[in-house]
Amino acid sequence: MRIKHLPDDDDSCGWKNTLPPQEATRLTGSTQAEWVIVGAGFTGLAAARQLALHYPDDRILLVDAQRVGDGASGRNSGFLIDLPHDVSAPDYIGDLSVARSDMALNQAAIRYLRNIVQEEGIECHWRECGKIQGAVTTKGIKVLEAYRNGLERLGADYQMMNAEALQRKLSTGYYRQGLFTPGTVLVQPAALARGLARCLPGNVQLCELTPVTDVEYGSSVQLSTPAGTIQARNLLLTNNAFAQEFGFFSGALIPIFLYGGLTRQLTGDEQRRLGGDPYWGVIPADPYGSTVRRTPDQRIQVRNTISFNPTGQSSQTMRARARKHIVKSFHARFPMLEDVEMEHVWGGAICVSRNHVPYFGKLRENVYGTGCHNGLGVTKGTITGKLLADHIASQDSDLLRYMLSKPKPVTNPPRPILDLGVNATLQYNQWKAGAER
Ligand SMILES: Cc1cc2nc3c(=O)[nH]c(=O)nc-3n(C[C@H](O)[C@H](O)[C@H](O)COP(=O)(O)OP(=O)(O)OC[C@H]3O[C@@H](n4cnc5c(N)ncnc54)[C@H](O)[C@@H]3O)c2cc1C
Structure with a gap:
């Protein structure tokens, strides 16, 4: 089976471009391994680490078309959200028993x-500072009220913040209400993705810049890359939406x-x-x-705008x-920083x-x-990658049973009906977000 679409992320991600350059570890020639994992984002990194613990004598290849940190795992806003975050539910919590299990997954991650x-001393600006959900409009304030009720049902800690408290903390008067x-x-x-890759167990070999272009299924799995082939007893797909390319x-x-x-x-002056x-x-x-976000190294990060890119590839x-x-x-939020340029703007895929x-x-x-x-793959990717390795090694846990009990993604209407529907929904909802954007 030929892989028709490969990831092709832009080169302008600020998180990556503010880190020192790093040599890539590529795979060349033909090789064999017990396990091959395609996709070295947070999901693949956790799967590789845990699989290596279960099978210390096996050779494990962790393969990615790009560098570690170049895919969505290095492009996100860096929120490890502990709470359920069901954007399809009006109160972000939804069904209480699902919410409790999702929270347990996030917290385990x-x-x-x-x-x-901590053990590996990974420098990634890890900050246990919580998050604020901020509202600007009356509609936004109603959402926070619903979220607050949801958190009460869940029994989770929270604190409401008024405009003055937000102004003091965030130095912007843009928000009218917050929920911390x-x-x-x-x-x-x-930095987190790279750090995790640097300390993988010894029986994991990281192969960056190694796109898988063909796959053949059988009693073993045969993968082709531009520089050779990989024959493996087992394949793990941790490549998010690109799993479709593999059938x-x-x-x-x-x-x-x-x-x-x-x-x-x-600058110091701007910070003051x-x-x-x-x-x-x-x-x-x-x-x-x-x-x-205001980052610990004193930059402002803004994430907005959503598009449907059906091939999973970025668009200039x-x-x-x-x-x-x-x-x-x-x-709009920081008029006092009008001279500060937005140095990096990038896109990244979620599934x-x-x-x-x-x-x-x-x-x-x-x-x-x-x-x-x-959209919540920093925590969910990490924990499900780990749990997948546990499942393969016939382990048992409440979290694993919960994951196995979940329904599967349902098939969408065919294209171009899908394109019309998704594009119209995204356009309408972004317009409706108004000043919240
Ligand atoms: C701008 C932005 C903000 C976000 N903010 C947050 C946030 O704050 N918190 C949060 O939890 N989530 C956030 N997300 C989502 C989060 O980044 C993703 O859910 C997460 O990265 C998914 O991880 P993953 O390892 O499953 O997939 P990915 O990180 O997408 O990794 C998959 C890898 O597979 C590789 N691959 C695909 N096909 C092939 C092939 N044929 N051969 C070889 N390699 C292949 C890709 O190169 C890629 O590196 C955000 C995403 C974006 C883009």
């Missing part, structure tokens, strides 16, 4: 990553692009003028609004359009399904996979 970050929850962790995502969940996975921007570093807390993270009351035109919205949202569920488990003989984290 944070504990797991915290241990590795303490359990979210903020990170520099590309799984065709027409069920929807690759959606989100866009992020990062300013240059603020700004005041407020030295770092924080705000997510929008409306999911189509802007996520905004959309990135240029997103830049305008990102800059506008930055200036969503119409019924908001991931794929997880055995996909066919010798093939396993997990992905489609519906």
Whole structure:
């Protein structure tokens, strides 16, 4: 089977471009291994680490078309959200028993990553500072009220913030109300991904810049790359929406692009003028609004604008359009920083399904996979990657049973009907978000 579409992310991601350059570790020639994992984002990194613990004598190849941190795992806003974040539910919580299990997954992911970050001394601006959900409009304030009721049902900690408290903390008078929850962790995502890759167990070989261009299924799995072939007893797919290219969940996975921007570093004078807390993270009351962060290295990060890129590949035109919205949202919040340029603007793919569920488990003989984290892949990717390896090694746990009990992503209407529907929904909802964006 030929892989028709390969990932092709832009080279302008601020998280990556503010890190020192790093040599790539490529695979050349033909090789054999017990296990091959395609996709070295947070999902693949966790799967590789855990598989190596279960099978210390096996050779494991972790293969990616790009560099570690170049895919969505290094392009996101860096929120490790501990709470359920069901954007399809009016109160973000939805069904209580599902919400409790999702929260347990998220919190297990944070504990797991915290241990590795501490043990391995990974420098990734790990900050346990919680998050604020910020509202600008009356409609946004109603969403926060619903979210507050949802958190009460769940029994989760939160604190409401008024405009003055927000102004003091964030140094912007843009928000009218906020809802603070303490359990979210903020990170520099590309630094975290690279750090995790650097300390993989010895029996994992990382193969970057190694796109898989053909796959042949049988009693073993044969993969082709531009520089050779890989024969493996088992294949794990941790390549998110690109699992469709390998013949799984065709027409069920929807690759959606989100866009992020990062300013240059603020000068000492600008930081003093700004005041407020030295770092924080705000997510929008409306999911189509802007996520905004002040980073520990004193940049402002803004994420907004969403597009449907059906092949999972980035688009220069959309990135240029997103830049305008990102800059506008930055200036609306920080008019006092009008001279500060948005140094980097980039796009990145998330994978969503119409019924908001991931794929997880055995996909066919010798093939396993997990992905489609519906926009919350830092925590969900990490924990499901780990759980997939546990499942393969016949382990048992409540979290694993929960993952195995979930429904599968449902098939969408065919293209171009799908394109029309998704594009219309995205356009309408972004317009409706108004000042929340
Ligand atoms: C702008 C933005 C902001 C976001 N903010 C957040 C956030 O704050 N918190 C959060 O939890 N989530 C956020 N997300 C979503 C999050 O980044 C993703 O859910 C997460 O990265 C998914 O991880 P993954 O490992 O499953 O997939 P990916 O990170 O997409 O990794 C898949 C890898 O597979 C590789 N691949 C695909 N096909 C092939 C092939 N044929 N051969 C070889 N390699 C292949 C790709 O190169 C890629 O590196 C955001 C995403 C974006 C774009």
